[in-house]
Amino acid sequence: MMQCKQCQKTIDGDAYQMVADWVFCTVCFQQLLDKPQERHTSSAPDTKPDTSDEEITKPADAANRCRICDGTVSEAQKVKLGIWTFCAGCYAELARRRDPEPSEELPDEKEKAAQDQATAEKAAEQERIYLESRKIVSCHACGRQIHAGGSKLAEGEPYCPDCFYGLGLDEDNV
Numbered sequence: 001m002m003q004c005k006q007c008q009k010t011i012d013g014d015a016y017q018m019v020a021d022w023v024f025c026t027v028c029f030q031q032l033l034d035k036p037q038e039r040h041t042s043s044a045p046d047t048k049p050d051t052s053d054e055e056i057t058k059p060a061d062a063a064n065r066c067r068i069c070d071g072t073v074s075e076a077q078k079v080k081l082g083i084w085t086f087c088a089g090c091y092a093e094l095a096r097r098r099d100p101e102p103s104e105e106l107p108d109e110k111e112k113a114a115q116d117q118a119t120a121e122k123a124a125e126q127e128r129i130y131l132e133s134r135k136i137v138s139c140h141a142c143g144r145q146i147h148a149g150g151s152k153l154a155e156g157e158p159y160c161p162d163c164f165y166g167l168g169l170d171e172d173n174v
Helices: 026-034 088-095 109-134 161-166
Strands: 016-019 022-025 078-081 084-087 136-138 145-147 152-154 157-159
Touching: 016 026, 022 026, 078 088, 084 088, 152 161, 157 161
Parallel strands: none
Antiparallel strands: 016 022, 078 084, 136 145, 152 157
16 A cells, blocks of 8 residues: 555555655645646736736745645745755655665676776777787788788798698698
8 A cells, every 4th residue: 555645645556646756646646737826827819817906926835835745845945946846855855866776786896897907908909909910911932911810820920821722731730
């Protein structure tokens, strides 16, 4: 069973609405949506509202009432968020940082540092291999200029593929 955040009424079934972590009955939820009385209904286009004796204003204490708990809020405790006013307690609940789920394990600093270092070392090794393979070498037999990554080593010397296969050597026996 749940309890409405505003009216404290016990709610059974699915006759509720969630706002952040708060539960509201359908009546209180609708009041939350309807509450801003700052919006004035516009009058018909051909008539002007009568503002001579009475100004159209919101109720005097509406600006000092919490949007969630409907309690009176002092100026010191008032938190404005857009058009809504909250007391400090409701705002703190609304804006509090959510804790991670217990099943989520956060890596400790040493483990994270080790992972970061391993990733950096792997990236450096891949960069080294790439640069080495892009280096230009001369074929030991014919002198042709080829990338080191495309050469074949036989007896510690680079050969172009044509010369290497012309030697009659098997790649596995080099």
